[in-house]
Amino acid sequence: MMNEPLAALTAWLAQWSDQTEFVEVAVSRNSDGFELRHRLDAGRNANELRHLEPSELRDWVQTTETGAFRPNKLAPNLRTGWHFSARSQPALEEALRILYPGALADWFAEQRGIPATGMREYFGRQTGMYRVAQQLTDEFAARAVRANCAPESCRRRRIWEVPGLTPDSPAQTSLVPCFEPCGTMMEMARRMAKSQQALPISVRLLPDELESALAAVRQLLQSGSIDSREGDLAAPDNPRRLRLLEASLQGALEAAPTVRPPSSG
Numbered sequence: 001m002m003n004e005p006l007a008a009l010t011a012w013l014a015q016w017s018d019q020t021e022f023v024e025v026a027v028s029r030n031s032d033g034f035e036l037r038h039r040l041d042a043g044r045n046a047n048e049l050r051h052l053e054p055s056e057l058r059d060w061v062q063t064t065e066t067g068a069f070r071p072n073k074l075a076p077n078l079r080t081g082w083h084f085s086a087r088s089q090p091a092l093e094e095a096l097r098i099l100y101p102g103a104l105a106d107w108f109a110e111q112r113g114i115p116a117t118g119m120r121e122y123f124g125r126q127t128g129m130y131r132v133a134q135q136l137t138d139e140f141a142a143r144a145v146r147a148n149c150a151p152e153s154c155r156r157r158r159i160w161e162v163p164g165l166t167p168d169s170p171a172q173t174s175l176v177p178c179f180e181p182c183g184t185m186m187e188m189a190r191r192m193a194k195s196q197q198a199l200p201i202s203v204r205l206l207p208d209e210l211e212s213a214l215a216a217v218r219q220l221l222q223s224g225s226i227d228s229r230e231g232d233l234a235a236p237d238n239p240r241r242l243r244l245l246e247a248s249l250q251g252a253l254e255a256a257p258t259v260r261p262p263s264s265g
């Protein structure tokens, strides 16, 4: 009987013929087996790219372009400039497992109808420090999920249910499903549950100022110059926290009256 990883690979290979993409990696068949490279390098000549040996691939995926550690291998920050040859199906399966641990198995599980765990059910099972997540309102929970699971941070496709949100589509994310909230999501939910209990601080801003604040946050998010670690939600400049702020500023801007009431004086 075929082992589970190879059964998953065989099922996935049956879905495409010459080439495909798996998260950020372009995979193609050739006379030697399979070739993998970053999808952004798809049009480049192989001799412009660094050829990685199996032992080098493992190190390659650990860090980003700037040398930062990649705790979430499904984050869209895989380095470009390489290619890899897999001369057999087991070699391809191993390479995909190094690039995206557990991803092919999860895709196969979804194909076989393994169900996801909805957010409320998952929160309901929590004890200890994450129990407070049960108090999140639907509105705050949706905001937390939008900021935490944005495709800029994670290319897993959320298939678990969140009140008020539709599941992610493969076009926005990837074929790789997410069956239940991960550790970062739980930490975000815990923080949000505590935040919703705090008194909000009102700040009076003119619409122009609000626009500038929003532009500044967006520029910071796109700059690639944020130092805090991806999973460190205690850091005020954490990208997920900045995305929460971006959504709040956007909401405030949309709600702002465009015509000011005439002054009574």
Ligand code: SF4
Binding pocket: 148, 149, 154, 155, 156, 157, 158, 178, 179, 180, 181, 182, 183, 184, 185
């Ligand atoms: S919960 Fe969100 S951030 Fe965590 S793995 Fe799933 S999709 Fe990614």
